[in-house]
Amino acid sequence: MYLPEASLDAIEQAVTDQQPGAGEMMMILLGDANRPDLGALVERLRCRGIWFFGGFFPGLIHDAVVYESGALILKLPARMKPVVVRGLDRQPEAPPDLAIASAGQGESAATAIVLVDGFAANIALFLAELYDRWGGEVHYLGAGAGSLSLKQQPCVFTQDGVFQDAAVVAVVAAGSAIGVRHGWRRLAGPVVATQTRRNVIAGLNWRNAFAVYRETVEADAHRPLEPQTFYDVAKEYPFGLLKEGQEDVVRDPIAVNAAGELICVGEIPEHAALNVLKGRPEWLIAAADQASLACRLPAGAQPLHSLVMDCISRRLFMGARIADELGAIQRRFQAVAPGLPLEGALTLGEIASYGEGYLEFFNKTVVTGLLYQLPRPSAAPAGVRA
Template sequence: MYLEHPDSRQIVDAVRKMEKEDGDIVFIMMGENAGLDVGEVISALNRENIVFFGGIFPAVVCGDQKTEKGAIIITLPSLARPLLITGLSSGNMNFPDFREISGALDKQYTALVFVDGLTANISLFLQSLFSSLGNAVHYVGGGAGSLTLKQKPCLFTNDGYFQDAAIIAFIKLRSNLAVRHGWKKIMGPIVATKTDKNVVIELNWENAFVVYRRTVEETAGKKFTANNFFDIAKGYPFGMLTEGAEDIVRDPIMVNERGELVCVGEIPENAVLNILKGEASSLLQAADHAAKECLQNLGGGKVRVNLVFDCISRSLFLKNFSKELKLIQKQIASKSAGNIPVGALTIGEISSYGQKYLEFFNKTVVIGTLYE
């Protein structure tokens, strides 16, 4: 269900009226400018004894439209109450005992995973999660938060409203996942010779910004100033070299006073990087391919929902972002009649990547078709 300009009462009324079966949970995605009192929504839903989780995102997606003021509400069959993990930035994450969940996995079901997209140790969190469950489930989700890049509460469950946290919801549906980005190499490989979590300090033993600026200014034909870093850098992300697959994109969002590049998501020390460049045509083609891929080999299963988690910085780069959403909707409508893609523009995207591992992406579109 899509609500265009909801207030707290409308969200609670909508949830109350939705068809729900025993074991269902409610998933709520809100645009960051919806102006809702999230605490009031949490209290009201708790009074109704409704199990729920959700997040605040730069925008939500319904069909071929995005909005910063709307909300998406869906019900999903669940294996357990959503799990909340706090304190990601400290590295001291208290993971629950997953044995009960593992015992309920008679099929490869789906874990919806959402993080505060502006916190540290996201990759460490995902590594720990994957170490606990491996490929027993498919993983899909993204980073919540604000386009202002100011960290504040952005995730919520029955237990409250949180930042520096993650939510894991185990959904009793199978899923097909597609991950694509379309960015192309213009320079590399280079080595991230010194990093600190999501901060790149040195590239090839030189100051990171000096190396990055040298390539980007020459290619872009523009000079970095004190105020335009993100405007230029959004078109020139890093790509972490990945054998047999597209590079994993890391988005530099600011340069600090020491000339270090702050990225969304960690870059391991000695990671091999390329500098990438985007063209609208290649990004749109990637989204089209992702929408095709996620609808293949469903084995006759009934599609419940098509979830789209698309990077907010893709929308800023493409400008006419509705083209990407229209391509995705067209592909889904051709194979999954009556299903409108819904989701969010995220600060980083989360997905299983092949059969090997769980990854945090930037500037990428992730589409998950959840089916019975």
């Protein structure tokens, strides 16, 4: 449910009204604008003895409409208590063991919703550790939380507190069908990231990163790319990291520093080959449509929630046409899950795995997911032994 007013009282009341019981948890996504004090919110809900997790985001999505404030509150079946993994500024803590039954092939028994501090330095390392430990036992869907002000602050929470440089992971007792697409296309490249430090590109093709990037962008944009107005132009020209058999993994350059180094959202491996990408609203909308089309429910599945994590930078790029993108996703989902509103957030980075492949942190991408439950297998007839 979506609450236009995210006051402590309103959220507490909404959570109480949904009556979460044993084996259930609440996901609370907050819009960055006019959000309540997270510490006070956690204290209030902790007193109710329930499991919950969440974060704040540049925007919320409910029924395919974007809101900059308010709260989105979803009750979810829980496999385990939501957990926090700290230390994403240094060496992330080891994720806990995942003790759940193995899923059948092509289906997931559970879905991990992963919300990270979008400004943490070691998100890729954390995801690698998570995948190392949990692998394909669950499907993954998640996003980077935080503020569009680009100021890092505590932005994710669970019943255990409010956290910065951390991730919260909630394992939902529901399968999921997940789609990941972005629609950006290669304009130029590859160029080699010859010198990088985590999310900073210092050198491209053995030259200053900004100089190389500016040449490529200005040749296509036909307008100057200046440090002061960098993102006005750069938002249309992200980088793409090669991933075989899939779209490039997008990295969004959001600023340039005095040394001509490009600051990106997400890590850039040193020596990686990058393409400079370009987008058009219609390509991005088509990609979102494809992502939702990829979410196929198994036979007999009962859909629970239609979810979307859509990068805030897509909205900054597309403007009002973000409504077309969300509308396209909702139309596809309504065909298989009628009556379920499309819900989610405008995010600072998106998280999913490509099927059974590597778990990735994406930029400028849309991750769609249908959570579902399968009917329990009927009991064996009397007199028949397994």
